[in-house]
Amino acid sequence: MKASLTKKICIYLGALVLATVIAVPVLWLFIMSISSSTHLTTLPLQWWPDAPTFENYRNLLVFAENSPSASFLYGIRNSIIIAFAATGLSIIAAIPAAYSFSRLPGPRRKNLLYAVIAIFMLPPVAIVLPLYTVMSALGLLNTHFALIIVYCSILLPFTTWLLKSNFDTIPGDLDEAPIIDGANRLQAIWYVILPIARPALGAAVMMAVLLAWDEFFYGLLFTNDIRAKTITVAIADLAAGRVADYGLISAAGILAAVPPVILAFFMQKTLVSGLASGSVKG
Amino acid sequence: MSSVSLFNVTKSFGTADIIKGVDLSIRDGELVVFVGPSGCGKSTLLRMISGLEEITAGEIHLGDKRVDHLPASDRDIAMVFQSYALYPHMTVAENIGFPLKMAGWSKSDMDAKTREIGDVLQLLHLFDRTPKQLSGGQRQRVAIGRALARDPKIILLDEPLSNLDAALRVDMRMELARLHRELGATMIYVTHDQVEAMTMADRIVVLRDGIVEQVGTPLDLYLQPANRFVAGFIGSPKMNFWDARSDENGRVVMPSGLAVAMGDHVAANRSLTVGARPEHLVLCDEDNAALKGTVLAVEHLGSDTFVQLHCGIGDPSQMDVNVRLAGIVRVSIGDQLALTIADQDNWHLFDGDGIRLDPPADRVA
Numbered sequence: 001m002k003a004s005l006t007k008k009i010c011i012y013l014g015a016l017v018l019a020t021v022i023a024v025p026v027l028w029l030f031i032m033s034i035s036s037s038t039h040l041t042t043l044p045l046q047w048w049p050d051a052p053t054f055e056n057y058r059n060l061l062v063f064a065e066n067s068p069s070a071s072f073l074y075g076i077r078n079s080i081i082i083a084f085a086a087t088g089l090s091i092i093a094a095i096p097a098a099y100s101f102s103r104l105p106g107p108r109r110k111n112l113l114y115a116v117i118a119i120f121m122l123p124p125v126a127i128v129l130p131l132y133t134v135m136s137a138l139g140l141l142n143t144h145f146a147l148i149i150v151y152c153s154i155l156l157p158f159t160t161w162l163l164k165s166n167f168d169t170i171p172g173d174l175d176e177a178p179i180i181d182g183a184n185r186l187q188a189i190w191y192v193i194l195p196i197a198r199p200a201l202g203a204a205v206m207m208a209v210l211l212a213w214d215e216f217f218y219g220l221l222f223t224n225d226i227r228a229k230t231i232t233v234a235i236a237d238l239a240a241g242r243v244a245d246y247g248l249i250s251a252a253g254i255l256a257a258v259p260p261v262i263l264a265f266f267m268q269k270t271l272v273s274g275l276a277s278g279s280v281k282g
Numbered sequence: 283m284s285s286v287s288l289f290n291v292t293k294s295f296g297t298a299d300i301i302k303g304v305d306l307s308i309r310d311g312e313l314v315v316f317v318g319p320s321g322c323g324k325s326t327l328l329r330m331i332s333g334l335e336e337i338t339a340g341e342i343h344l345g346d347k348r349v350d351h352l353p354a355s356d357r358d359i360a361m362v363f364q365s366y367a368l369y370p371h372m373t374v375a376e377n378i379g380f381p382l383k384m385a386g387w388s389k390s391d392m393d394a395k396t397r398e399i400g401d402v403l404q405l406l407h408l409f410d411r412t413p414k415q416l417s418g419g420q421r422q423r424v425a426i427g428r429a430l431a432r433d434p435k436i437i438l439l440d441e442p443l444s445n446l447d448a449a450l451r452v453d454m455r456m457e458l459a460r461l462h463r464e465l466g467a468t469m470i471y472v473t474h475d476q477v478e479a480m481t482m483a484d485r486i487v488v489l490r491d492g493i494v495e496q497v498g499t500p501l502d503l504y505l506q507p508a509n510r511f512v513a514g515f516i517g518s519p520k521m522n523f524w525d526a527r528s529d530e531n532g533r534v535v536m537p538s539g540l541a542v543a544m545g546d547h548v549a550a551n552r553s554l555t556v557g558a559r560p561e562h563l564v565l566c567d568e569d570n571a572a573l574k575g576t577v578l579a580v581e582h583l584g585s586d587t588f589v590q591l592h593c594g595i596g597d598p599s600q601m602d603v604n605v606r607l608a609g610i611v612r613v614s615i616g617d618q619l620a621l622t623i624a625d626q627d628n629w630h631l632f633d634g635d636g637i638r639l640d641p642p643a644d645r646v647a
Contacts, residue, residue: 171365171367173363173364173365173367174367174369176334176354176361176363176367177361177363177367177368177369177428178369178380178384179334179353179354179355180332180333180334180354180355180359180360180361181355181360181380181381181384181428181431181432182355182381182384182385182432183355183384184353184355187384191369191380192369195369195371196369196370196371198371
């Protein structure tokens with residue numbers, strides 16, 4: 001098919017707008033992060049700092065007790081532990097759950113599926129108080145474990161739905177063939193269904209990690225010091241002092257994006273095909 | 283290798299009875315074809331034997347072992363799916379080796395066995411490809427190869443050729459027949475294509491609405507269909523039927539008025555259905571005609587001449603008659619023809635319920 005020139009221009013223009021909308025805030029964040037605080041407050045504003053400095057990055061990455069760097073580095077550590085543990089647990093539970101929803105019969109099963117999504121729709125504010133009481137009673141406040149459990153409750157419905165809709169597109173014969181070939185149900189999932197669903201699995205992991213990484217509300221309420229504070233809370237703390245150091249906050253923002261970006265880089269191929277196949281098959 | 287026995291096997295989904303009490307005995311090494319119109323339950327019956335579908339009641343035995351309580355993976359059967367169901371992420375070699383891997387074979391034994399199968403099915407040069415890179419016929423062969431890997435007692439085939447084009451289908455039909463001869467395995471084959479059934483089967487099981495209508499060799503079914511349904515289902519072109527009556531002497535009176543004495547098994551004054559295959563109708567003189575009519579269409583094939591004849595009398599749905607005359611017969615549209623049924627053995631009589639009226643034993647073919 002030969003696209004007309006106008007059509008081409010429109011498409012590229014659209015792509016350009018989209019790229020700008022996504023890239024400019026990141027660029028702005030970066031410029032702020034390499035500017036000194038004085039530079040950020042001088043008027044008129046400049047587009048590019050006279051003396052770019054990586055001082056802010058150094059302040060965050062070189063560990064010192066009771067400094068922003070301690071809070072930041074612990075935050076990164078906590079976030080990595082919590083996000084990956086919650087994602088891992090969710091995926092492990094979501095695979096059999098999604099398979100069961102997709103493959104096994106029964107009207108009650110379908111109802112459960114809608115119950116899952118209904119719970120997913122509940123705003124966190126609605127359940128945070130009872131959750132807080134429970135966590136407090138169990139002595140779990142300010143621990144990784146508390147956030148892992150809470151995040152699982154957010155990630156599990158999401159990953160289950162994502163995987164279920166992908167499993168739905170795999171023909172039923174491909175479940176039955178391995179069973180005829182002597183595999184049990186779990187082997188059929190492991191050797192046949194999961195390899196076929198790998199792109200969707202990759203997408204589910206990626207999205208789950210991002211969801212957990214970006215979570216702020218529960219992180220803010222259930223943690224109170226560097227032992228369990230997540231990176232989102234740590235960054236917010238940087239802004240909570242008497243004077244907000246915007247350069248430092250920007251640098252923290254840039255650095256906080258690094259782990260997900262690394263993950264996305266390694267999963268790029270799976271991710272793109274997973275999202276694409278999902279979008280085509282609905 | 284093993285025999286298969288079904289005892290009063292039933293299957294219901296809720297209140298709908300899909301399989302209504304099937305008794306069947308398949309001998310060791312036999313190739314049995316389940317045939318019937320779509321929705322007759324033939325695939326369900328196959329899946330019940332495989333274990334993919336649970337049975338509601340009855341018993342299934344493979345050899346002398348009762349298996350209906352066993353999961354599919356423990357029944358030692360193999361199955362070729364209509365869609366082939368090849369594992370898309372595995373190579374041809376891995377696909378064929380998968381059942382062996384599940385059975386815990388060592389890598390070297392597995393390689394040897396898959397190569398042996400690849401050799402039989404001429405797949406060795408494709409071993410490193412994935413199913414996506416194969417043609418339909420090649421995929422079919424891989425699916426068969428996977429089924430053969432474990433030397434299963436029984437191989438089930440669910441409409442295995444329906445996704446192939448006509449020419450390839452004939453080739454694969456021959457190949458399956460050859461494999462059956464070479465392996466001597468018991469095979470159960472499901473198809474809706476009665477030609478496939480006739481050409482491949484040792485015995486055919488004709489199913490309708492979850493009931494076995496008849497079990498027999500292809501020629502049994504052709505020569506002595508047990509009822510009107512089987513008579514109409516087996517044979518191409520289809521058998522012609524006419525509503526008729528027997529007179530007070532037990533002679534069969536055709537719509538044309540011709541009365542034919544068929545024997546003592548025809549009671550007096552009954553309503554009957556007469557059936558005759560197109561190839562058993564022959565030209566005759568006016569006085570002995572079982573039917574007369576005008577030629578509507580003629581197809582000259584050289585070896586045969588197909589004629590569609592329109593008869594003016596009888597039930598409107600039975601007025602058009604298919605005739606297959608041997609060799610070249612010079613008829614043209616509009617000609618008047620008089621026909622009769624060649625031989626008394628070729629008169630198929632069915633009673634009011636469509637059940638075959640058996641001729642006396644000495645006339646059984």
